[in-house]
Amino acid sequence: MIGDKIYRDKYTGNFGGTRVFIGTADPDPHVPVQRVLDTEKVLKEMGAEVNVRVYPGMGHTITQKEIGDAVNVGVWG
Template structure:
């Protein structure tokens, strides 16, 4: 099991859990600091640490072969984290995923490859991973899982086109997807996005 940083309630005491997934070049500690801005008072908060601070080496729309080995290892790490939560008695419908940038892409990819009822998925600037979107790669039914994707409409790393295509695929898999594209060009997490998920997901 890879390193996981923790905050909030112990898994044995919490009724809900959230997995926070950091971006490229960042750390578990850095994404954990975001939790103080979220309504997570009764959650167990887990933040896995990527090897070398990166979940996969190339861009999320680069050659599938280039990212394959690292991406598989990263998805396995998330599965191990989810399994630990499930073993503690917290059901999948009370497990949340939240990521920023590379972590947002990974959170969406993991959810889509393991589609079922989650508490919710938050992707701050991200889309499904792959050179091209391949619907046949994903199976399962989100059963109304709320998914939020927020980003700049002209983000340098994550094209709005891929965000919208990802959202449509996730909707076809039964998710309730909200996309908010902002007019600024900042690669960041906005106060408006925090407010949205606090009032509609973490309640």
């Protein structure tokens, strides 16, 4: 969730168990890990099944490892 802060009242609805994968880096110059964790909390409150992966030193990019984790059914176990 982007912006200066998360405005919880702007997010309504129910994901009904929809799986959400969020990959992020530590550090990421554009998205702090804490924002990802706060986003995870909101999505879970809205009924999503959330899997967050933090990749040390990855930077603001997407790697093959992250793609593999996102599509691998095992990440949900």
